[in-house]
Amino acid sequence: MATGCGKQAEAPGKSPNIKRVALVGNPNVGKSVLFNALTGSYVTVSNYPGTSVEVSRGHAVINDQSWEVIDTPGMYSIHTITEEERVAREILLHETPDVVLHVLDARNLERMLAMTLQLIEAGLPVILVVNIMDEAERMGLTFDLELLRQRLGIPVIGAATTRKRGLDEIRSAIVAYRHDPENPPHFAYSRLLEHDINEVAGLMVGEYILSRRALALLLLQQDEEITALVRRREGEGFAVIAEKVREIAFNRRGSFHLDLSLERKDIVKKLILGVFTSPEKRVVTWAERLSCMSVRPLTGIPLLLIVLYFGLYKFVGDFGAGTLVDILEQKLFVGIFNPWITGVVKMIIPWEVIQELFVGEYGIITLGIRYAVGIILPIVATFFIFFSFLEDTGYFPRLALLVDRIFKRFGLTGRAVIPMVLGFGCDTMATMVTRTLETTRERVIATVLLSLTIPCSAQLGVILALLSKFPGALAVWGTCLLLLFVVVGLLAARIMPGEAPMFYMELPPMRLPQISNVLTKTYTRMQWYFLEILPLFVLASILLWLGKITGFFGKLITAMTPVMASIGLPRETAVAFIFGFFRRDYGAAGLYELQTKGLMDARQLTVAAVTLTLFIPCVAQFLIMKKERGWKVAGGIGVFVSLLAFGSGYVLNQFLLMTRLLS
């Protein structure tokens, strides 16, 4: 079929010298690993489907040629369902990559080849990368890729990208690729289906990047985006096409998807005959045994507790928030660095007002940098190491299926555990990750729960330190948060319009994490985190300083005194709440100072901690919320959260006063 015409029609801003290679394929097959290997940059690699939610572009020099490399979110088929899949297909629909690398997982060759067929059928310049060969071989699978190459008529390369295997072959194949758009390999469907395709394709006259054959099939699958595209391109003639599609759909009584999938399955069956052999007996690896343990409630829940105990409590809590903070904040900053820098600044800058800005009570260095580096850095870093490690083992999808039933009651699915757990590291980052949830309803509910009840690790660390002297207070604080999480979740599920979501998730094999990836990922997350929070800290210090020297700060505190008094707090806590506006943990650290000065009793501390935890997320999170959900939703959530925070503080204070629980 001559379908490659008009290839150059709509490449946006394509410079003539730079060629492009796009990486596409199912989720979790190693596209991002390959992207990183080709470009030398780093995009997140994790062992669960749906890690990449956006297109990433990078640059590579291969054989002295300059190439743009494009990493895409995983997709199951060219006929897209989810937002990420749509984003990935955009690249194929509107850009004209010179090479399309279809990456798949060797062990699932049979299932995933259906998409190779779709790509070839679309007239795209496809190279097939059969990845993760190392694991497939360990399972006793054998491949004859040469035979597959002959049958498919495109380059086929076996690879294990995390082991650097096959990278050179991939590079050579990219530069050597010669696309012959006039004679794409052809895989015939049944006569009836071919007839239907030809009838529809024959009516199309517009110019397209994808072949008419592929577009006809997508039209017959009622793909909305493609229908819109063809409607635009065909103008007047579209009515006839639409009529034909309707007619065929009617004749097939709505079973077109299934018919097509079954036909592709048959074609694939023939293609892999002799290409792929599996051993007589399934090889059961240690990873599979561990996987089994982690998903059975009887063993899974104890395992979860062990993971939480060692990972969160011991590593992040004891080591990060205890040992490291002690070394950095107490020994390094308070003991050595702050006195020294104060001396230096006082020597260089003669004006006391300016000295205050840098090394005063709210000084950029003595307060801002000390908080950021001394307290927050070690806590957040250990948390990210823990989280990244867990991500790479493939544990999260398993945790997701364990909690799915519970999460359904909150209008979420098990899938939401990933942002929820990440929220304990950084709510802002987690809010971005809610994008992997399927429906807008789930995303909004998750955003509300994150901004309201999930304390981020920095805050958690400070609050634990703050309340650790009063075990009762800690228990009250924890109970309050849990209660609100459940109540708000249950209510949200009732109130929010929309259908109940469905849960489905591919379980990737359990893997031993590569330490290099865990560290790189932690490093990039830390970098992001610091670029995000450091300016806020500096800004907060400056504003506080300005407020102090102009007297505005004092007025603000006075203005807030009645509010503070209504929830039973001394006026000094207003300072912490003003800090908290910038970052909740910053605010919590403020409370810490008050507590060391002995200004608050257990009841007041608890009320303040609960209110502050529930209180407005940090400014950065609010901005992300606005970006992801829009002004209206973000504003609504902001108001709701603030009111609920103070309301809960008020109720808790009355409750504690009445019951004398903590006195």
Place this chain on the structure above:
Amino acid sequence: MKLSEKAEEILEALWIAVEEEGARFLDPERMGFPADDPAYKELTGHTLVEIRQGMVYFRPEGREEGKMTIRRHRLAERLMMDVLNLRGDAGDDKACQFEHLLNEGVDIKICTMLNHPATCPHGKPIPPGECCADARAQGDLGVVALTEFKSGQEGEIAYIQTKDDKKMQKLMAMGVLPGNRIVLVQSYPSYIFRVGFSEFAIDSNLAKEIFVRK
């Protein structure tokens, strides 16, 4: 004995009137086929019914034949709905055409494939055939929803029953296609199944739409 479509429909109407509505006979006026229609001749000729004072009565052989005709009709309805996913008028029309083809053992095959259903989509009972009794005796359930499987049990995917296109596509993307082997790895708290070398977790809403043959 091969009856005309009209004759089969009269038998069905008579069976419903007598067996389910408690009447003793069928009034041809209510049937819509006037009493002089040749179909009545055909039925009396096979000694299935007799006509007295213009009313239609069963003969013993006719009662049995009527039962089997109703059975075929309701199986056809189930087939339209469960497998071909045709609902409403479209499904009813097709069922009416289809039932006449379900002779000579085809009904047994379909009944087995549908797991010997007891009721039609309208909730009316489907008279059991021999296959149903046999299956019950052997405890063989034929095709069942994945939710009926035990952990560790393996089978072949028979069909997906859903009216939601997206669900269908998602399942197909996971390799859930008729003819593929499937192993249920675990059923609580979520369903985990294995197709080929991949494992997927789904909730019961999705699992109950996958029908599997043991």
